[in-house]
Amino acid sequence: MxxxxxxxxxxxxxxxxxPESPLAVAxxxxxxxxxxxxxDLTWSAPEGGRTAIIGPxxxxxxxxxxxxxxxxxxxxGDIAVYGRPLRESxxxxxxxxxxxxxxxxxxxxxxxxxxMGLYRDVGWLRWPGRxxxxxARRMLDIVDMAGFxxxxxxxxxxxxxxxxxLARALAQDARVLVMDEPFAGVDAATERAIAKVxxxxxxxxxxxxxxxxxxxxxxxxxxxxxxxNGRKIAAGPVTEAFTAENLQRxxxxxxxxxQLAGLGAEx
Amino acid sequence: xxTFLQFDFPSIxxxxxxxxxxxxxxxxxxxxxxSLMGDTISxxxxxxxxxxxxxxxxxxxxxxxxGAGLAAVISVGLIExxxxxxxxxxxxxxxxxxxxxxxxxxxxxxxxGARGVHLxxxxxxxxxxxxxxxxxxxxxxxxxxxxxxxVLPASVHRLAAVTAIVILFVLxxxxxxxxxxxxxxxxxxxxxxxxxxxxxxxxxxxxAAVAAFDAVGSILVIxxxxxxxxxxxxxxxxxxAQLWISAGVAVTSGILGYWLAAFGPPLLGFPSSVSAAGMIxxxxxxxxxxxxxxxPHYGALRRSRSTAM
Numbered sequence: 001m002x003x004x005x006x007x008x009x010x011x012x013x014x015x016x017x018x019p020e021s022p023l024a025v026a027x028x029x030x031x032x033x034x035x036x037x038x039x040d041l042t043w044s045a046p047e048g049g050r051t052a053i054i055g056p057x058x059x060x061x062x063x064x065x066x067x068x069x070x071x072x073x074x075x076x077g078d079i080a081v082y083g084r085p086l087r088e089s090x091x092x093x094x095x096x097x098x099x100x101x102x103x104x105x106x107x108x109x110x111x112x113x114x115x116m117g118l119y120r121d122v123g124w125l126r127w128p129g130r131x132x133x134x135x136a137r138r139m140l141d142i143v144d145m146a147g148f149x150x151x152x153x154x155x156x157x158x159x160x161x162x163x164x165x166l167a168r169a170l171a172q173d174a175r176v177l178v179m180d181e182p183f184a185g186v187d188a189a190t191e192r193a194i195a196k197v198x199x200x201x202x203x204x205x206x207x208x209x210x211x212x213x214x215x216x217x218x219x220x221x222x223x224x225x226x227x228x229n230g231r232k233i234a235a236g237p238v239t240e241a242f243t244a245e246n247l248q249r250x251x252x253x254x255x256x257x258x259q260l261a262g263l264g265a266e267x
Numbered sequence: 268x269x270t271f272l273q274f275d276f277p278s279i280x281x282x283x284x285x286x287x288x289x290x291x292x293x294x295x296x297x298x299x300x301x302s303l304m305g306d307t308i309s310x311x312x313x314x315x316x317x318x319x320x321x322x323x324x325x326x327x328x329x330x331x332x333x334g335a336g337l338a339a340v341i342s343v344g345l346i347e348x349x350x351x352x353x354x355x356x357x358x359x360x361x362x363x364x365x366x367x368x369x370x371x372x373x374x375x376x377x378x379x380g381a382r383g384v385h386l387x388x389x390x391x392x393x394x395x396x397x398x399x400x401x402x403x404x405x406x407x408x409x410x411x412x413x414x415x416x417x418v419l420p421a422s423v424h425r426l427a428a429v430t431a432i433v434i435l436f437v438l439x440x441x442x443x444x445x446x447x448x449x450x451x452x453x454x455x456x457x458x459x460x461x462x463x464x465x466x467x468x469x470x471x472x473x474x475a476a477v478a479a480f481d482a483v484g485s486i487l488v489i490x491x492x493x494x495x496x497x498x499x500x501x502x503x504x505x506x507x508a509q510l511w512i513s514a515g516v517a518v519t520s521g522i523l524g525y526w527l528a529a530f531g532p533p534l535l536g537f538p539s540s541v542s543a544a545g546m547i548x549x550x551x552x553x554x555x556x557x558x559x560x561x562x563p564h565y566g567a568l569r570r571s572r573s574t575a576m
Contacts, residue, residue: 093456107503112445120459154504172457
């Protein structure tokens with residue numbers, strides 16, 4: 001199941017992180033004010049896969065993403081992006097935080113926000129030029145938001161804001177797309193747009209990781225799952241790991257048999 | 268006209284430059300919910316200034332500015348320390364640090380020989396805008412004469428340099444300031460250190476506050492860090508427009524405030540003029556009130572009308 005092997009370093013045994021994986025963690029432990037949220041997580045995201053990260057509220061899904069991307073401190077654990085340290089390879093990953101992570105009253109248009117994804121390309125001491133704005137408009141077009149380019153972001157609906165974030169991630173031209181609940185509370189048009197983009201990204205060879213809350217659509221949008229509840233409960237292809245037994249273990253028996261049957265998960 | 272150039276022009280210049288430097292920086296402090304940072308730094312520099320004076324043994328601008336800069340850096344460290352150890356919000360930590368440091372500064376002023384030699388609490392609050400004079404000026408041509416410009420008061424030169432640095436800083440790091448204010452996580456993942464930019468902003472805040480504090484006092488400094496940016500924020504949804512409007516508000520307040528302070532009371536029959544720094548701060552406050560009431564989208568009147576409909 002895991003591609004991890006163990007090597008002896010300085011007398012300690014440490015897992016060697018899978019160099020093929022777009023995001024691999026080993027022994028990742030995170031705590032908020034001494035309250036551990038995530039325990040000893042070892043997992044390698046499948047290259048070219050679309051992975052759903054699922055688990056109950058407070059299972060540490062967002063914490064996992066943030067810690068794996070180095071946005072919050074971790075107590076312990078190693079992280080590698082294609083076998084290289086995070087420091088050297090953060091630009092390979094585009095992260096779409098939860099919508100609530102930013103202030104939507106900020107004086108910026110949808111185009112401004114998408115252009116931010118290109119700042120690395122713009123470089124220091126320069127302002128974004130016509131080329132960058134054109135690229136940003138193209139990204140907005142991909143998520144069907146071309147008509148809203150000059151709208152202040154606070155005047156967009158939740159789904160439209162989510163699509164602006166997705167367009168910004170596309171502008172980053174990354175090999176790995178990490179999203180936190182992109183489907184939460186969005187309209188049907190946004191859901192279709194996101195699903196379409198995920199498919200075309202995967203066709204281009206990108207790897208995708210999403211925190212996902214809707215168990216009914218896991219099989220439709222994703223091919224892999226990582227099931228979390230403070231620690232890793234199960235992981236693997238949807239067809240193998242997304243089972244009734246694993247779901248019960250992940251959600252602590254809170255799922256009714258009828259719910260499980262509705263998911264099409266094998267008992 | 269010569270009197271205007273000799274006595275009013277340098278003061279107006281000081282007021283406008285101080286307003287511009289603090290007003291521009293204020294935009295980014297406002298967007299980060301750190302407007303109090305300007306307030307904090309303009310207060311904490313007082314013990315630094317007194318300390319610099321004591322060490323130099325005289326009213327030496329450079330010793331006092333150095334002391335002020337040092338005090339600003341120490342206070343930023345203290346705020347971070349209080350925030351972590353006390354587990355309180357940044358704003359609360361700022362409130363704690365700046366009142367304590369300012370109180371320390373006042374005590375140092377009172378207990379040492381610094382009192383009375385042009386350094387006193389009143390000066391700290393209101394500055395000494397009106398004391399700037401340019402006696403060599405004889406006509407408008409002097410505005411383009413390097414030799415005569417060179418004898419403008421040192422405070423004018425210093426503030427002009429600092430304002431130029433602030434403008435260059437904002438122009439050079441506009442997109443980094445914008446991005447780290449909006450989404451520090453994205454900034455970090457793009458290799459733009461949000462902490463680094465945040466620190467640079469605090470340093471520029473300190474530089475602007477210290478240079479302006481010396482000339483115009485803490486009341487005007489605080490007002491200028493908050494009011495022009497907040498006024499502009501009510502009037503536009505574009506950051507670029509917000510910067511331009513805040514600059515316009517700052518400059519207009521500087522000129523109008525000085526004029527009202529110098530010539531307003533005599534017009535109304537009062538014998539003397541009033542504090543220019545105080546009046547400039549008042550004018551910018553009035554601008555903000557007007558924007559809060561009448562702004563096209565965010566104004567209170569507009570909003571109450573749209574909810575009534």
